[in-house]
Amino acid sequence: MSYKNFNIDIDKDGIALVTWDMPERSVNVVDAVAAAEFVALIEQFKTDAQIKGVVLTSAKQVFCAGLDLQMLKHEGGELADSSTKEEDKIKSTFDSVQRMTKFLRALETCGKPIVAALNGLALGGGLEIALACHYRVVVNDPRLKLGLPEVTIGLLPGAGGTQRLPRLIGVEKALPMLLQGKSIDPQTALKLGLVNKMVSADKLIDEAKHWLREEGNPVQAWDEKTFRVSGGKPTQTGEQLFAMGNAMLRAKTKGNYPAPHYIMSCVYEGVSVPIDAGLRIESRYFAKLFLRPESKNMVNSLFINMQALGKGARRPQHVPPSKIAKLGVLGAGMMGAAIAHVSARAGMKIVLLDSELKLAEKGKAHVAAQVDRAIERGRANESQKQILLDSIQPTSDYADLKECDLIIEAVFEDKSIKAEVVKQAEAQFTKETETVFGTNTSTIPITELAQASIRPDKFIGVHFFSPVERMQLVEIIISKTTSEETLAKTMDYVAALRKVPIIVNDSRGFYTSRCVSTYITEGQLMLMEGIDPVLIENLGIMAGMPMPPLALNDEVALDLSYKIYQQYKADLGEKFTATAASDLIENMVVKHKRLGKKNGKGFYDWPSDPKGVKKLWHGLADIAPVTKRIDDIDIEELKRRLLYIQTIEMVRCVDENVITDLRDADIGAILGWGFAPFTGGPASFIDMIGIERFVAEADELAEKYGERFAPPPLLRDLASKQTPFLQALNKN
């Protein structure tokens, strides 16, 4: 037989070497065709008397990257169903996932021994295939990843992963892998018992065949009568592990993420019964999970859309690709140094400029210190450090910028200082120079800054997030004058850093700062309404935000909020109206000298010891006495306020054309300020609630708490037409 995806080569011992090699793709994934061929292959293993055993490997660099994302799409995907009735959908998803499960079950019970020869990474469905083999050999390459990352996109391993992994390595060791979705390297996998043997690449197939010739047991341990899962049946002896495991999980998820919760149940229930029943239990939870909005939105945003944006979906396609060989960074403070660091890591030459050479060198020393820390943790080595530092040239001479492809300024957040460095840098260029000038401002409208440039078409906003080394997002801000070439070049730069770009039009606070500030302000307003700050803070976390609103304000600094209010006042003049929140900030900063974490005093008293516990400042009791009794408070409404206010600000950004692609709205929110990831981002969140209900609830909040909750006309209009928000920008 011949296959499109697989080459099969049977040797003199009757060992079939099956090499997975998907045509026209760089990696192997499980798609509908591959799955169908897999079924045929298994039938051949079973019936072909010539075949005594099978080695399954891959011709690609990876073994298998898992399920094809097309399979996971809710519209027209393999697992989806067009039925409108919920029970039909569930039935159809259950049947689809059972088909996957059954073919892997057929593989491990086909009567012939199967070895997975893992030459490259095996993730998700890829690892689940390997788990359904009788023996696993892996190449000794520390970069090779093995894992079940489904949970990170709101799913569970639905092809037996939740059943085979605990049976193979024990419940206690399997749970962290299933619940955190982190990949492990071959060495760790060997230690855990996830793989049986680790060899160098050239010995992989020999080792696999060796096992088949010498042992070749075609029966999985869990199909033996004497099998007992390590740690015992969870329903009988899992008391300790599960009582604590469930609590630790809830402590993390706040009950917002169904996927890890269902995974716990798959293991608890499924591993306590024979594997066939366990696999059915897993399929039932998968079907239930797949149709939950959290899962649907997470797959959509964190998997499909994130990948698309990361691959440059929003890049002007007609502009040929460019390479940033040399980067200029203006300002060698924390931010500038960090930008220099990540850019050097991506192989660029860096000119790190500050007003004095001494300061530029200090910035470089900061990079060196960062790399030293990475070395301590075993994530870098001395030679990498040397290469990195050699590529950073500290200077105070603007003439050194001449050959840069891109310049990013990260000087002090002050309009006149920024304008000054723009002028000095541009003095090195003529109107024709191709060098793009990026500004890493988070608050100053770039249209205003571009006025200092003689080449406004080459001027763009490149907003990094702190800490730059860790934060995946870059918010690119374009003004009316920014050219498509400039945008494309900037996106190529971001792609080289392996970060994810979103593109927004210019506006005060752009997109991210603007939306997150509404969250902080809402917390302040609640405080001034007489709500216990303890409650406000806990509800921020429970709503799904990574940090409570008042603590977040302390982190970004209260005096910064104060300065922003002062700037608004200056800009808006008489139109500026003070609010309870702006008064609170003024009171905190001016009267009480509480500037936030930076001086150890904000809404909290911050401990000097970083391991210490921060405590809410007792003085808040005088500034904002608690007047609302807990029994009179609608907790769900408070949580709603914290998420809705951000969401409505997002809608305003769409309405004002700041956001022009809703993928940017979702991904920017999740990666930029950690907007409740289980929602899939604020745009997806509206549809999760249902647009009509969202508008009705926003109206109710507006009535009770003020116009800031009033749904923008765009939203109301869509709701009246019952159009999902995610279709708001669909061109007709």
Add this chain to the structure above:
Amino acid sequence: MTDCYIYDAVRTPRGKGKPNGSLHEVTAVELARQTLCAVRDRNQLDTSLIDDVVLGCVDPIYEQGGDIARTAVLHADYAETVSGVQINRFCASGLEATNMAAAQIMSGQADMTIGGGVEMMSRVPIGASGGAWTTDPQVTFNTYFVPQGISADLIASKYGFSRDDVDSYAVESQKRAAHAWEEGYFANTVVPVKDINGLTLLDHDEHMRPETSMQSLAALEPAFTLMGTQAGFDDVAIQRYPEVARIDHVHHAGNSSGIVDGAAAILLGNKEAGKAAGIKPRARIRNFATIGSEPCIMLTGPSYVTEKVLKRAGLAVGDIDLYEINEAFSAVVLRYMQVLGIDHSKTNVNGGAIAMGHPLGATGAMILGTLLDELERRDLTTGLVTLCIGSGMGAATIIERV
């Protein structure tokens, strides 16, 4: 409705629930047998008059499993017509067993019954019987499951009981229990446990530490800090009660109920049955009730069930002469007295489980006996006994001397 009377109440002394406890060498069924024998022998009872024996047991597994009530009936050589049933309402099982036994009489379906309970915590560890409530992810997630120690600390944190408050309460419990023993207030009810040769194994509650002081308690580390912080239970509790900033871990072995072995039995019957047996009623079961309450904080059920049972009885808080509330943890009692406005001078006047221990399945029947003895000693009329219960419940019974 038929009136149900209490004719007798017995209990074993409570042995330390550890391998070095005096009752550790005794089987659960033997301990239960000795209470049944005591009821029979003290009243020279023809056991064929008894319809049913209901025993509470919280971990009915291993030697306590498989209907220990009927097994104990057989082992005690009762008439073979006496049936037995084991029930489980967690920490209130002993009281619940009594209430169920009483209900058979009150509904006219039986004439004479025994309620009681047994728990050999030194031999069958707490939690040994497992259960979905604490373990099954589908249950624990939605009910915000935390262990009882965390719930007790949550009560203290939410309602403002400091470490000093809970320790003071514990010191007083020890003092009262010691005093009651010295004065012989328990003598009528406690039956010493004997070995197979009739030699005494234990004749007093051996968990007590009358020398307990604020200083000695201050030396004890809180028991639930690690569990709360490392296993995520504090976070779970705060998700359910987000108005609480942090869980103050104030409970420890010295201000929580002791782990002990013990058994108890209460003889119940209607008026005619008592007459037939030639015994005198001591009190009437006036009302009883159970209730469910919020499961995460779990241990606040007693006040709700007290309100419920008082309402059913047409009584007010002030009509009750003496209260017995199981001392699961100091904060449980403190919260109970706080919310109902009951004075400590009427509550647990002879100490409680902090001093003497809490043999889970038996305690409810034990403190019912304690209450009855004390009503008689003080010549008072009405008493109420209540217990907090795992997974958020409360049970209560009102008795009235006749």
